[in-house]
Amino acid sequence: MSDKPSPSARVSLDDVALRAGVSTATVSRVLNGSASVRPSRREAVERACEELGYVINRAARTLASRRSMTIGAVVPTLATETFSRPLAAFQQQIHQSGYTMLLASSDFDPDTELKEVNKLVEYGIDALMLVGNSHHPRLWERITQQNIPCIQTFSVDARYPSVGYDNELAAGELTAHLLALGHKVFAVIVGTPPSNDRVSDRITGTRQALAAAGLTLDEANLINSAFTMNEAREAMFRLLDGPNPPTAVICGNDLLAFGAMRAASERYLRIPNDISITGFNDYEYAEHLEHPLTTMRVELDRIGEVAADYLLATLNGETAPVQTLLKPELIVRGSTGSAPRAAKG
């Protein structure tokens, strides 16, 4: 009754076994809910655990069982809704199956990503979630060698399990929308390094659509280092002051679009009369902005869910769809309109 767990000696499974008057194997069985254990003994074990304040040692369990019950996830950064939202969904899902998440971020750098993945592998992750399909050449090598179920998110990739959408196509659709409105001078504001396959696919998509219309994207009108809203805003100022001011601006996400719109407004440009601006993702606030944003709606949560489901199924030896192609939806709102007729003054 009065024996509080002593703060010094960490109680182990042996202690529990001793106290319950059973073998360690029986304790282990009770802990794992496996095999049938006589109810009286089961209770004795449970009581002993309770009284001793027993905490299982997962490192030992992992070592002995060769399963860690952890799943790794590596995202470029946590500091944007784009990744934190699917991650939240992912985590919730794996949790329901008893897994814990080991999280790392790559900061958009393939070398860092590889290092982080290696570390996660050292920790014995049972499965892994990645973002994008462009990684360090040795990354997949390591994963397959270790035989770890893994899924890529945000981009589709015929070579590996993946859930995402066709970025090229999505950008093409967005561009076509703008083209149909008569725009001729485009600009792109995105926020990530060249290693980012999603961004480069989108740029490709835009370029192709443009080319099909006999247009090109002026190199000076491609800004690829805007991460925050304010950076997008400043990028927009530069575009407006540049050699070839656009009438249509395609932004990497809704936050960047918001920044771009602000800059336009501050220059007394009317949206969409003077300039059209598009976003990506359809964040919750997109429709509520001063100029409701035309954007591509992406099921961010769904990405995390599907990724988790795939991994969980694979871990259970079940089969799951290896490729899931999500279809973003073009949402046309007030931030885009017909290209201005007059030549710029």
Place this chain on the structure above:
Amino acid sequence: MSDKPSPSARVSLDDVALRAGVSTATVSRVLNGSASVRPSRREAVERACEELGYVINRAARTLASRRSMTIGAVVPTLATETFSRPLAAFQQQIHQSGYTMLLASSDFDPDTELKEVNKLVEYGIDALMLVGNSHHPRLWERITQQNIPCIQTFSVDARYPSVGYDNELAAGELTAHLLALGHKVFAVIVGTPPSNDRVSDRITGTRQALAAAGLTLDEANLINSAFTMNEAREAMFRLLDGPNPPTAVICGNDLLAFGAMRAASERYLRIPNDISITGFNDYEYAEHLEHPLTTMRVELDRIGEVAADYLLATLNGETAPVQTLLKPELIVRGSTGSAPRAAKG
């Protein structure tokens, strides 16, 4: 030269030792950079690791060394900037010291939080970050019993290490600002359950400021279940249609404030002429909203940094400030103004 790591047998430290012609102890020393090992042997070990494609088994290391090199973090949810941003900073910081983050979320539920913490303890986390100061009664018991360095964030708490700000004070300041503008009828829109100490402290702060001015917060004007922008928007509609329509609305964060403003605008209420609205956190977009938001600026990243620094220092046996009180700053913008003179029509 040609012996690719065989995909079957996982190579262990013994294999490396064998190949390098040294003992396992020496390999371990090289791996840990500890003790002095003769350069020639060190090289031999490194080469063997490389050739064999050796990956250390952290479960084994953790078991033997009693340190996991992981740090746990439990946040209410990942799906909001409020927590994902400090978490990003936290993670980056602990990473630089070689730690990996084990992440769990409580979904604002103390029971869930306790369960998650227990699980993290099972995994052998070396330290722990928590949000808030109101937990399951047995939570701190477990942590102290296991002797795990731990810090609470967002709220300050004299009993335990913590980094945060005085929510009561902050809310009081915000309320005072509104009071000074002549407002008499207040409303509060927040998004979390009663177990959330930050929210309840803020409500208390507002109530006290109100009381000091001889006013009270109408129960009908306290909405505490708005999480998303749209929920805040709907909450606002209800307030406006309620028995006691407010002229001043205090929101739990900038996103909720955004939603509230939208609802007001949709009802053709002028901001701030007819109604004043405040946020919290000063998200990047707050100043760029159609009605620039009056809010409290909180150093979200700083919270994560300080928490990490404290834990890291403690882990190193150094001393670090146990209490860090951050001071939010009132940022007055266009979303607040003098209370309307006329009685409502």
Place this chain on the structure above:
DNA sequence: ATGAAAGCGCTAACAC
């Protein structure tokens, strides 16, 4: 500076 060997705390055969 290096090796031998004893664990760390658990699981999983295998016997009974």
Place this chain on the structure above:
DNA sequence: GTGTTAGCGCTTTCAT
């Protein structure tokens, strides 16, 4: 149904 026992792969005295 239950106990015995041999590891899992590493770190860490303790000798040398």
